[in-house]
Amino acid sequence: MAACRLPPSRARIQYRPVNEGKPLIIAIDGPSGVGKGTVARAVARELGYRHVDTGAMYRAVGWLALHEGVPFEDEAAVTALADRARFDLEGDRVVIDGHDVTQAIRTPEIDRAATMVARLSRVRERLVARQRELGAGGGVVMEGRDIGTVVFPDADLKIFLDASPEERARRRASDPAHGGGAASLAAVARQLEARDTSDRTRAASPLVRAHDAALVDTTGVPIEEVLRRVRALVDQRRLRSL
Numbered sequence: 001m002a003a004c005r006l007p008p009s010r011a012r013i014q015y016r017p018v019n020e021g022k023p024l025i026i027a028i029d030g031p032s033g034v035g036k037g038t039v040a041r042a043v044a045r046e047l048g049y050r051h052v053d054t055g056a057m058y059r060a061v062g063w064l065a066l067h068e069g070v071p072f073e074d075e076a077a078v079t080a081l082a083d084r085a086r087f088d089l090e091g092d093r094v095v096i097d098g099h100d101v102t103q104a105i106r107t108p109e110i111d112r113a114a115t116m117v118a119r120l121s122r123v124r125e126r127l128v129a130r131q132r133e134l135g136a137g138g139g140v141v142m143e144g145r146d147i148g149t150v151v152f153p154d155a156d157l158k159i160f161l162d163a164s165p166e167e168r169a170r171r172r173a174s175d176p177a178h179g180g181g182a183a184s185l186a187a188v189a190r191q192l193e194a195r196d197t198s199d200r201t202r203a204a205s206p207l208v209r210a211h212d213a214a215l216v217d218t219t220g221v222p223i224e225e226v227l228r229r230v231r232a233l234v235d236q237r238r239l240r241s242l
């Protein structure tokens, strides 16, 4: 057996179970409709880590602003909301100030509201501080737009998921969590492009790939294969942390 000929130290590393080692911070960034949620949730479940969907926090603040009649142009007032809001993010549930908004934040209206809220730098500061608290101890898979660049620039592993705009629009249009099928593909594609442009060109933490993030292009790649590639990156990183 080849493994028996390895020096003992290497043999020990090779056969140590991959589920040991320090709990990592895994950052998954990318544009809308790229499948971040599916990938982040699966990886978190497999590792027994916490999954944090930071987009849901921007969405929840957008929902609360609408609910309380706070105009998005009033940055001070939206910041005050983000400051005082209590978030409960257990599993896939999103609760803000006691309102369970898990479903309510997945509408085209809240898509737009979240994108407007995400442009406000002072709101971002508040939410980034909360996201850092949530991930501080490690053992977290955090998804968003600025996790590897701003929230955790020293994350143990950074993955940037991308896909062509056409493919992302197709996925979003058929996603039941986003009311799939209700809007035409062309309408979804137009909305996605508008949000993409806002996310990529805004002054505050625009969507960019961190220089040290692994790029996974998922265009034309089935989800099982995307997960296989991401798992390989995670396993490589975990072996290094043993």
Ligand code: DC
Pocket (backbone or CB within 6 Å): 032, 054, 055, 056, 058, 059, 114, 115, 116, 118, 143, 144, 145, 146, 147, 195, 199
């Ligand atoms: O991922 P999502 O579609 O739920 O995100 C909603 C909006 O929030 C979208 O415009 C991108 C923005 N966002 C952000 O700017 N930074 C994050 N970390 C997460 C989301």
